[in-house]
Amino acid sequence: xxxxxxxxxxxxxxxxxxxxxxxxxxxxxxxxxxxxxxxxxxxxxxxxxxxxxxxxxxxxxxxxxxxxxxxxxxxxxxxxxxxxxxxxxxxxxxxxxxxxxxxxxxxxxxxxxxxxxxxxxxxxxxxxxxxxxxxxxxxxxxxxxxxxxxxxxxxxxxxxxxxxxxxxxxxxxxxxxxxxxxxxxxxxxxxxxxxxxxxxxxxxxxx
Amino acid sequence: xxxxxxxxxxxxxxxxxxxxxxxxxxxxxxxxxxxxxxxxxxxxxxxxxxxxxxxxxxxxxxxxxxxxxxxxxxxxxxxxxxxxxxxxxxxxxxxxxxxxxxxxxxxxxxxxxxxxxxxxxxxxxxxxxxxxxxxxxxxxxxxxxxxxxxxxxxxxxxxxxxxxxxxxxxxxxxxxxxxxxxxxxxxxxxxxxxxxxxxxxxxxxxx
DNA sequence: CCTACCGATCGGTAGG
DNA sequence: CCTACCGATCGGTAGG
Numbered sequence: 001x002x003x004x005x006x007x008x009x010x011x012x013x014x015x016x017x018x019x020x021x022x023x024x025x026x027x028x029x030x031x032x033x034x035x036x037x038x039x040x041x042x043x044x045x046x047x048x049x050x051x052x053x054x055x056x057x058x059x060x061x062x063x064x065x066x067x068x069x070x071x072x073x074x075x076x077x078x079x080x081x082x083x084x085x086x087x088x089x090x091x092x093x094x095x096x097x098x099x100x101x102x103x104x105x106x107x108x109x110x111x112x113x114x115x116x117x118x119x120x121x122x123x124x125x126x127x128x129x130x131x132x133x134x135x136x137x138x139x140x141x142x143x144x145x146x147x148x149x150x151x152x153x154x155x156x157x158x159x160x161x162x163x164x165x166x167x168x169x170x171x172x173x174x175x176x177x178x179x180x181x182x183x184x185x186x187x188x189x190x191x192x193x194x195x196x197x198x199x200x201x202x203x204x205x206x207x
Numbered sequence: 208x209x210x211x212x213x214x215x216x217x218x219x220x221x222x223x224x225x226x227x228x229x230x231x232x233x234x235x236x237x238x239x240x241x242x243x244x245x246x247x248x249x250x251x252x253x254x255x256x257x258x259x260x261x262x263x264x265x266x267x268x269x270x271x272x273x274x275x276x277x278x279x280x281x282x283x284x285x286x287x288x289x290x291x292x293x294x295x296x297x298x299x300x301x302x303x304x305x306x307x308x309x310x311x312x313x314x315x316x317x318x319x320x321x322x323x324x325x326x327x328x329x330x331x332x333x334x335x336x337x338x339x340x341x342x343x344x345x346x347x348x349x350x351x352x353x354x355x356x357x358x359x360x361x362x363x364x365x366x367x368x369x370x371x372x373x374x375x376x377x378x379x380x381x382x383x384x385x386x387x388x389x390x391x392x393x394x395x396x397x398x399x400x401x402x403x404x405x406x407x408x409x410x411x412x413x414x
Numbered sequence: 415c416c417t418a419c420c421g422a423t424c425g426g427t428a429g430g
Numbered sequence: 431c432c433t434a435c436c437g438a439t440c441g442g443t444a445g446g
Binding site for chain 1: 431432433434
């Protein structure tokens with residue numbers, strides 16, 4: 001239905017992501033997707049051998065681009081405080097510019113047919129564990145530099161995960177004012193940083 | 208399949224919640240549910256006129272019991288600090304003892320067929336707005352009593368929502384150690400309270 | 415609470 | 431990339 005982006009393959013990925021994200025995996029039929037792409041259902045099977053393969057491809061793509069967006073925000077920044085602030089901004093920006101990717105990840109983490117669960121969970125677990133290592137490393141770094149007091153880098157990393165998860169999920173539950181998280185991001189960040197460091201942040205968010 | 212709880216209606220509600228929560232709405236068929244209950248599919252229609260009505264009933268029940276568990280934790284407690292701590296404990300306890308209810312709420316907030324979306328969103332919105340009023344009131348209270356500095360009760364309520372959402376959602380994404388949030392709850396609570404109040408909490412969590 | 419049945423749609427394939 | 435088709439299953443109803 002939408003012609004942005006040229007090839008049929010591109011359209012397939014985009015429309016499938018959109019439909020899966022809003023209606024779920026079982027709630028989206030291959031015919032639905034074909035209709036949005038503008039071809040017949042049978043043609044989709046030239047690109048992916050099954051509906052399950054299509055979801056896995058989308059999940060891989062979503063996790064990779066999410067990870068890229070977040071990691072990219074960390075390079076070349078000195079203080080941990082500024083690294084975290086950059087990370088926060090990137091995460092929020094990504095979730096707004098790529099809502100379908102976030103939807104796919106949420107869907108995969110949540111409600112998926114039993115036959116797919118193993119494949120999906122192992123994909124997520126792989127990304128999750130590398131993400132977790134990065135986080136713990138960052139907080140160990142912060143403790144060494146005396147940016148953050150205490151010594152429990154695991155608890156700090158967990159608080160950060162909880163904070164980011166909440167930021168990403170809150171707009172979905174809060175039916176009214178979806179923008180609350182964005183417009184109050186500086187306050188949220190101030191609360192977070194004061195909680196872990198005991199001091200007010202020097203960082204001004206640009207979002 | 209499971210005979211705990213007597214009547215067929217009870218079993219229907221329980222098994223439907225379990226299946227919906229793990230496989231999603233479209234991913235669960237009325238036959239699946241009937242099989243778990245131990246009756247034929249047609250019999251289910253004596254209790255609910257449609258699959259959609261069944262989900263709505265489950266959602267209503269889930270939201271109500273969640274709200275009851277949380278509000279109950281607030282009564283008769285003096286300081287806001289202790290009220291929030293009790294709330295946190297109740298929320299975590301509920302999510303562990305009623306995983307199906309949480310699954311239904313997540314499912315409803317997420318991926319649901321287009322025809323159901325309006326009914327579901329209005330149900331969630333009603334509970335959400337009453338929840339939000341309670342929260343803002345509590346933080347206004349805390350500001351008046353000088354338990355918390357500043358004056359932005361809306362931002363404080365949002366930080367709390369984000370924190371709670373993150374606590375509830377994190378175990379679903381974190382494929383490994385689902386218990387991390389529970390075992391580190393005291394640390395998470397300390398970070399949170401220090402973030403909003405600038406001081407360490409006096410509260411010892413009992414979870 | 416059951417048997418028996420409805421039209422519609424599902425994921426997927428054959429063959430071109 | 432299409433038409434034509436497959437068996438299976440979907441939500442739901444009739445009638446008892």
